[in-house]
Amino acid sequence: MLKVNDSKITSENIDSIIKVCPFNAIEKVGNTVQINAACKMCKICVKKTNGAIEFVEDEVKKVNKDEWKGLAVYCEVLCGKLHPVAKELLGEARNLADKTNQPVYALVIGSDLGAIVDDLKDAGADKIFVYDDEKLKDFLIERYTNVFEDFINKIKPSSILVASTNLGRVLAPKVAARFKTGLTADCTMLEIKENTDLVQIRPAFGGNIMARIVTPNARPQFCTVRYKIFSKLEEPYKLAEVVNMDLSKVGMESNIECIKNEEKPAAFSISDADVIVAVGRGVDKGDLPAIQKLADLLGGQVACTRPLVESGWFDAKSQIGLSGRTVKPKLIFTFGISGAVQFTAGMQNSSLIISVNTDEKAPIFNVAHVAIVGDYKEILRELISKIEEGK
DSSP: OEEEOGGGOOTTTHHHHHHHOTTOOEEEETTEEEEOTTOOOOOHHHHHSTTSEEEOOOOOOOOOGGGOOOEEEEEOEETTEEOTHHHHHHHHHHHHHHHHTOOEEEEEEESSOHHHHHHHTTSSOSEEEEEEOGGGSSOOHHHHHHHHHHHHHHHOOSEEEEEOSHHHHHHHHHHHHHTTOOEEEEESEEEEOTTOOEEEEEEETTTTEEEEEOOTTOSSEEEEEOTTSSOOOSSOOOOOEEEEOOOTTSOOOOSOOOOOOOOOOOOOOGGGOSEEEEEOTTSOGGGHHHHHHHHHHTTOEEEEOHHHHHTTSSOGGGBBSTTSBOOOOSEEEEESOOOOHHHHTTTTTOSOEEEEESOTTOGGGGTOSEEEESOHHHHHHHHHHHHHHHO
């Protein structure tokens, strides 16, 4: 906050102090001044009023980091099925934990979890904490939050990774709020410091910058991560110890009743495609049939950037990026895509990226494995011809 020292304000200097602020945030009140709501906290007044206005910080309550150890992964189970993102998060947690000599914990909540726990034993965790009860069969937010809170109070993990699924986006902020700690959503990269501070990296300001977010005075550290951002361990890890948790003191009350679960009809998602042909604003609408033909020849799917969805060319389910789908195909072609962070964050982990653009300095070439500078129309036509000959 900004503090006004009345003793240093006189009739001679009061007008000059008011004029210091370019936002008119200093106003006269009697024989002194006060800071109004127009203040931008730029601190110009602190530098130019010779102590008449001071910047004062509250003492930050520091957390004892020695009490919080380990990286925990919430392994989502819905309708009796383990979400594949769980193993991806465990793989990343294992990589981070090995750098700081910390354990990795898996948290599993649900009912009849035996087969799921067996499937997770070699995915990277040192311990699997299991809350298994018939009352947890359905996802009811109050019960799940109480269980999650019980886990944190008993185990005290330093960092917690949750998937950015529909379920995770509801559960993670609810639990984080109970512990008055921060939550960074949709991280695209994670790093860790020697003191166990988790560096949570995500695009900000419309994808124009990559923000590095750290919460050094809060534990646990919470973040959510999208499916297909990280990779599961390539080799099986040593078998984890399974710890069955006591639920006798966990509140199971709920104001919500689940009448039934009904699965949506299975629909193919570009997130599951092995081959993708992606197009951006640099492509003419009249060339979309040729784009589709290339995708068909490769046994793949056509995808796009956000502007083409906004233009009505594609359904939102075909969009790649932070505001669309995250993909990790074996092969992806991009035509007429410059490579904004919002888009590249959703596909940069693809096994083989082949990008076509007329601008040799296009940002997409920073993530592409093969960069082709040229007219996409000619290259598209030649690609189709060569593939058809090859077949």
